[in-house]
Amino acid sequence: MSLSGLFNARWPGVALFDLDGTLVDSAPDLTAAVDQMLAHLGRSPAGIDRVRQWVGHGSPILVRRALAGNIDWEPPRSKDDALFNDALNIFYHCYGQINGQHAKVYEGVESCLYRLKEHGCRLAVVTNKPEQFIAPLLKRLHLDHHFDIQIGGDTLPQKKPHPSPLIHAMEELGGTRGTTVMVGDSDADVSAAQAAGIPCVAVRYGYNFGKPIDALGADAVVDSLAELL
Ligand SMILES: O=C(O)COP(=O)(O)O
Numbered sequence: 554m555s556l557s558g559l560f561n562a563r564w565p566g567v568a569l570f571d572l573d574g575t576l577v578d579s580a581p582d583l584t585a586a587v588d589q590m591l592a593h594l595g596r597s598p599a600g601i602d603r604v605r606q607w608v609g610h611g612s613p614i615l616v617r618r619a620l621a622g623n624i625d626w627e628p629p630r631s632k633d634d635a636l637f638n639d640a641l642n643i644f645y646h647c648y649g650q651i652n653g654q655h656a657k658v659y660e661g662v663e664s665c666l667y668r669l670k671e672h673g674c675r676l677a678v679v680t681n682k683p684e685q686f687i688a689p690l691l692k693r694l695h696l697d698h699h700f701d702i703q704i705g706g707d708t709l710p711q712k713k714p715h716p717s718p719l720i721h722a723m724e725e726l727g728g729t730r731g732t733t734v735m736v737g738d739s740d741a742d743v744s745a746a747q748a749a750g751i752p753c754v755a756v757r758y759g760y761n762f763g764k765p766i767d768a769l770g771a772d773a774v775v776d777s778l779a780e781l782l
């Protein structure tokens with residue numbers, strides 16, 4: 554499957570990219586920040602294998618999972634959620650300092666982004682990562698110049714798997730459902746694209762909450778974004 558096939562050969566189009574697990578392997582930085590947060594609270598580290606499975610529903614859920622030590626977490630019984638609020642603030646502080654230090658752009662990403670821009674495509678990042686962390690990460694990894702718009706998990710009232718961030722980015726960039734594609738690594742991306750009525754390319758190398766991505770019904774599943782060229 555090529556991108557021109559997904560666009561029905563109607564170039565230029567709009568391509569919406571997930572960030573963590575799709576463009577950038579950010580798990581090492583996220584793990585360092587989670588483990589520093591846990592250490593501040595006197596708890597043992599989570600480690601990268603578990604953090605990779607917990608990324609994708611935004612930082613507040615990542616912190617909930619880290620406090621529970623599990624992907625499944627229960628909402629607190631009392632209204633006083635002081636521990637969570639402290640943990641989230643510590644995580645934001647730590648991640649703000651670490652963001653981009655160990656993260657790596659996946660193989661195939663840069664050639665794909667360059668080729669799309671050459672064709673006149675407009676590109677967006679649509680991530681559940683809080684907005685404040687997007688620009689510093691893209692800048693540090695020299696990816697920022699590719700993107701016309703960046704939507705974070707707290708930019709709009711809803712985040713993925715809700716379709717509204719995708720629809721918002723598509724409309725801002727002048728795209729339509731026939732000329733827009735979503736590229737992501739997780740169930741949150743595939744479900745959001747399906748709900749938005751936009752075709753979706755899924756990558757196998759990302760996080761997807763520790764589960765295989767092939768069975769989710771994406772329009773194409775690839776091992777590298779270079780396969781799309
Ligand atoms: O959960 C996050 O913080 C970010 O995840 P995403 O970039 O894969 O949407």
Ligand SMILES: [Mg+2]
Pocket residue numbers: 571572573574575609737738739759760
């Ligand atoms: Mg992702």
